[in-house]
Amino acid sequence: MAAEFLPGNRLTLLNSGDDYFPALLAAIDSANLEIYLESYIFADDEIGHEVAGALCRAAQRGVQVSVTVDGFGASNFAADFLPRLTEAGVRALFYRPEIGRFHIKRHRLRRLHRKLAVIDHRIAFVGGINIVDDNNAPEDMRPRFDYAVSIEGPTLQQVHHAVRHMWEIVSWASLKRRFRLSPVSSPQCQAVGTQSAAFLIRDNIRHRNDILHAYVEAIDNAKDEILIANAYFLPGVRFGRALYAAAKRGVRITVLLQGKTDHQLLRYATQTLYATALETGIRIFEYEKSFMHAKVAVIDSAWATVGSSNIDPFSLLLNKEANIVVRDPRFGGELRDSLLNAIEHGARELQPEELSRQPWHSRLLRWLAYGVVRAMVGIAGYGQHHWQNQDTKPEQQ
Known part of the structure; x- marks a missing residue:
């Protein structure tokens, strides 16, 4: 479906947890009617307990609080938070809970990867930031670098509909009739x-x-510039062709990727694309200052997106994801300036000669990683046809 742009919004770009969590906690503490919160991860750390405490306080003063977490990403939630939240009156659901350590099915790769919150029909939050402290990471990867957006205005209706619909689906699948809305x-x-x-x-x-x-x-x-920052970047053929066509018509393209990663397999697979991208004139930077978890882009400083969706087959084909797309030069300019600052002060540009110096076994390892990722997507129910020819048939729209 085509994006339905609504005017009249007030959007605030939130840079990492330092901006996001104070805004989220303040909104929860001022809630009077209802709170919906979705997160892939809900960590047992200082931030996790601060958010849980705010949710408990809201429920105790009569706010209807509904929390949905992913059954794999937040597998700790039942032990670390559920008893406390339930006692306070918070309602919580798990999307596709894991059943036993060795219970593996095709749908295991299909996760609730969205990071959303809606408070009182008044403010919503959309982005890539889980409920986890930015410093909850190995020492050399701190602090986590990510983005979210707070939304006030008409577009909040779209977010509210999505979180409510998700709650209804998961409550039905979980047979939690008492949680029906x-x-x-x-x-x-x-x-x-x-x-x-x-x-x-x-x-x-x-x-x-x-x-x-x-x-x-x-x-x-795009006419002038494409700037993408994405944690896990392995685009399909249609996305790749669009980038290469833009580069050939003279658009400046910069891609900021992880230099420090928690998923080495995906990073190796991504590196198989570097040579072709560099030959086409696309500039590639790796963020080495800390762990980059962002999923954002700015095009011609007028179009921007912030959200949970990586540009890889898991996000684009399997997971439940959510992004906000903005048409506004001021917002786009602010995000662009932030990304350029991150590139200048925390990233290293890759050069073609670096790739040519790689030994054969290193190149082989990366192609094997690429093959493994493709096989994983196939196991989940999407073969080469779906990956490489997304959106080629009208009935798939």
Whole structure:
């Protein structure tokens, strides 16, 4: 489905946990009606307990608090948080909970990867930041570098619909009838600003390719500059072709990727693409200052996206994801300046000669990693046809 841009929003770019968690906690503490929160990870650390405490306080003063976490990413949640939250009146659900350590099915790779919060039909948060302290990482990877956006205005309606729909689906699948929601009308959010934005999700039915569509359309329309920062970058053929076509028509393209990673397999697979990208004129930087978890892009300083979706087959084909897409030069310029600052002060540019000096066994290792990632996607139910020819048939839209 095409992105539905709504005007009249007030958007605030939040850089990493230092910006995000104070804003989120303040919104939770001021809630009067309802709170929805979705997170892939809900860590047993200082931030996790601060957020849990705020949710408990809200529930105890009569706010309806609904929390959905991923059953794999937040597998610790039941032991670390659930008793405390349940006692306070918080309702919590697990998306695809793991059943036993060796219970492996094809759907295990399909996760709830969204990071969303909606408070009182008043403010929403969309981004890539889990409920985890930025310093909850190995010493050389601290602090985590990521982004989120707070949303006030009409686009909040789209976020509210998505989190409510997810809650209904998971409660039905979990047979939690007592957690069913009473019918309510969508919030009618008045214009509070001047920024135009659309909220996009990825699922396996009506919104299977919405985030991919938005990226490719923006790349196809790029005239001057494309700036992408993405933690896990392994685009399919359509996305790659759009980037290469943009480079050939003279668009400056810069891609910022992880220099320090928690998924070495994906990093090795991504590195198989470096040579072709550099030959096409695409500049590649690796962020080495700390752990980069961002999933953002800016095109011509007028189009920008922030969200949970990586540019890899897991995010674009399998996971439940959510991104905000913004058409606003001020917001785009702010995100662009932040990314350029990160590149200048924390990243290293890759040079073609570095790749040519790699020994044969190193290059072989990277191609093997690429093959393994493709096989994992196939196991999950998506073969080469789906990966390389996404969006080529109308019925897949």
